[in-house]
Amino acid sequence: MFELFLPMLERLGIIVTAAFIFTRFHFFRELADQKMLTGKQQMTAIGFFGLFGMIGTYTGITYDTSSLEFGRWAYQLVDTEALANSRVIGIVAAGLFGGWRIGLGAGLIAGFHRYFLGGFTGLACGVSAVVAGLIAGFFHKKGKPLKLKTALFVGALAETIQMGIILLMAQPFTRAWELVQEIGLPMIAANGVGSALFLLIIRNVLNEEEKAGAVQAQKALKLAELTVAHLRKGLTKESAARACRIIYDEVDVSAISMTDKQTILAHVGLADDHHHYGESIQTDATREVIYSGRRVIAGHEDIQCRNKDCPLGAAVIVPLKKRDEVVGTLKFYVRTEKEISTVLLELIQGLSALLSQQLELADADQAEEMARKAEVKALQAQVNPHFLFNSLNVIVSLTRTEPDKARSLLIALSKFFRQNLGATTKTRVSLAEELKHVRAYLLIEETRFVDRLKIDYDIDESALSAKIAPLTLQPLVENSMKHGVKDQNEEARITLTIHREDACVRVSIADNGRGIDTERLQQLGDEVVDSDKGAGFGLYNVNKRLEYMHGEGAKLHIESKPGQGTMISFTLPLEEKEETA
Structure with missing residues (x-):
């Protein structure tokens, strides 16, 4: 029993790595923040959590009930083999974060995968994966932060129920009983700890992002304060040029540009030799922002610069509004799309709102x-x-x-x-x-x-x-x-x-x-x-x-x-x- 427990804990390193990678995806941050997901985001979440459960299966440790020996990796099981694995962690995380629908979807994916992998517990483990998703969904509390002890309890509970389903469905019973005696307690403990660890990793990463977001919000407020004296005079060539210069000096981007609804008012930074004041708006992406009032991320082709040697490879374009009417745009240019981070997007979005307020105040003045x-x-x-x-x-x-x-x-x-x-x-x-x-x-x-x-x-x-x-x-x-x-x-x-x-x-x-x-x-x-x-x-x-x-x-x-x-x-x-x- 104890010779299995330590290898199971070692495999949790893979869980930590996967948890960190998952936090890089936007849909996962929305999920962790308990926000409403679109249908597409829900399907993406189900796919990723299901994949996570499959990884937990593949990284499991095989156990042969005839020779009583443990193997290393699981690719295909024979009738006498079963798996000690961490599949349930991904499924439990899906239900806790996303509710029963995402838990059920992830359980179905991971469960079918486990069933087709074989072994005399294949059907029982497949069914228990689905049940684990539903159980975790029951403990999902929308709008309330998840607690470590909840994740620990649900992970251990789901694994305990899996042991029960194996006893009920796996044949012969004597072999199932011997298996549960050998791997039951290590898997219950390891998967309980793994579920709590998964939550802890996610919480820490999100807290760091919140701190980074707070820093960007502070920077946005500083920039708004520095530009207020200029934009309170309205959106003109002079006010746009001064505001762009201030933002360019404070934000690590290649160039800053500002337009009204027809022309470029100012451009500061790289490519200022051919991006000039007074030129008509060239890009369809800018027109889309003016028309829709929503942010657009433009790639190199979307910038549509007529200069083939233009060093600007991507841009984030946000609207400038007065009383919900778009009156212009603010553009942040970078060399490549890889430079557009989530933190930068949050700064840009916040700054867009603050500058729009300044323009409204200009009208009030x-x-x-x-x-x-x-x-x-x-x-x-x-x-x-x-x-x-x-x-x-x-x-x-x-x-x-x-x-x-x-x-x-x-x-x-x-x-x-x-x-x-x-x-x-x-x-x-x-x-x-x-x-x-x-x-x-x-x-x-x-x-x-x-x-x-x-x-x-x-x-x-x-x-x-x-x-x-x-x-x-x-x-x-x-x-x-x-x-x-x-x-x-x-x-x-x-x-x-x-x-x-x-x-x-x-x-x-x-x-x-x-x-x-x-x-x-x-x-x-x-x-x-x-x-x-x-x-x-x-x-x-x-x-x-x-x-x-x-x-x-x-x-x-x-x-x-x-x-x-x-x-x-x-x-x-x-x-x-x-x-x-």
């Missing part, structure tokens, strides 16, 4: 910028028509009587509208620029309401470097004009104050007008308030832009009492850099 410009244009539309007509009327009336003043007003009007039109090209301007805009506006208004309007400026020059959204002060000053002083019988007064307070700047516009009633005061700035004179939208727009650009603390603060005037104020950070759109 553009939409936000368009919304910002729309807000500014809304403010421009609000101020332009009536103010322009009134200003021109004043200038016309002064042309004969006070031509110098008319000339000054015309210059002021020109400056006002020049800055007004330029507001859509900037996200932030200095308070100094904004103040010039307001002074031009108020100079015209002072001329219109001569002897009825007085403007006071209380300006701290050291505070004028603070940044602010364009067209912020003018709507507030205009609000004071429309709703604070126009209906005044006595002299109307507007005071514009800009003071530095530590690291902030406080801006306020005060008037001595009729004030605002309490109910309306609570609504202004936080929502659009209906008004015949239109103040609600302007204040709401300014308030939201201040909050968005400078934070909650920059929101408008409105103080007013009926008959006692109104003061609108806000605070800004002192030092910010100007950005251009």
Whole structure:
């Protein structure tokens, strides 16, 4: 009995080797990860596990029940011979990993093979192979990790049942009994250990792949971070070239290329002498990716390069998408298809998803910028028509009587509208620029309401470097004009104050007008308030832009009492850099 046990353990080295080789196949990783297999993958799994069972049979040790001698390898058995083998390990693994269907299929293949090999236990061993697959399938738990003790138990159980089937079916019984006594315990122990060892090898290999996958995911995130500043500007020649260069420097491939739906946007690496920006897409594989939205692995023939000496032998092509619509492709070129590893494919797939997200964010940024410009244009539309007509009327009336003043007003009007039109090209301007805009506006208004309007400026020059959204002060000053002083019988007064307070700047516009009633005061700035004179939208727009650009603390603060005037104020950070759109 013990002289058989050690040779059986030696044969487990073959099991270890086979287990390692099996983990190289993609279908096996899907199986081990408890994922749903396609019909083709199931048939492949059955074939491989069945083959594994056949290997376990061939590497078995023959036992002659007449001479009581053990042989070395099994190729064909005579009536007095039987086998001590590790066939059950492959079958048990099939059932544990894939369920009863794959276990049954592998058992049928290995069982038929064993039956035709001969020997007086041929039929019994063939039947027991099928039973082993069904038993292992019973212990299959989809979605739950397999435990070593489960594999150990099922392997030993399947072999124990095989011994029972041999006793029931093999003839003569006395010979079967002698066989079971001789090989039963060694085979039960060895195949139990072999099943557990098979699982252990697979688990360790898969854990290593998970670690490698984590490293690639980390690299993909790093690349996404490095390229975000470029691709957030959209898929252009410049952004594609910079992104490809960054990826090429970080990933061990021969070349990186990026396309839109018609042309090559960038190519970095080998073959850049004949793969150029602006060329039309040549490969059917790239068109397939654009059409289907799925990854394609292209061989040398599929690349379809017109240069016969092109060093690029294979490529992985993945889609770049925006809102599930393919807008371009990202290509990873290598010299041969052998360089395309599973780890590289996972990196490419992850990077494709991350870069696609960046392109979607680029669209969101553009939409936000368009919304910002729309807000500014809304403010421009609000101020332009009536103010322009009134200003021109004043200038016309002064042309004969006070031509110098008319000339000054015309210059002021020109400056006002020049800055007004330029507001859509900037996200932030200095308070100094904004103040010039307001002074031009108020100079015209002072001329219109001569002897009825007085403007006071209380300006701290050291505070004028603070940044602010364009067209912020003018709507507030205009609000004071429309709703604070126009209906005044006595002299109307507007005071514009800009003071530095530590690291902030406080801006306020005060008037001595009729004030605002309490109910309306609570609504202004936080929502659009209906008004015949239109103040609600302007204040709401300014308030939201201040909050968005400078934070909650920059929101408008409105103080007013009926008959006692109104003061609108806000605070800004002192030092910010100007950005251009």
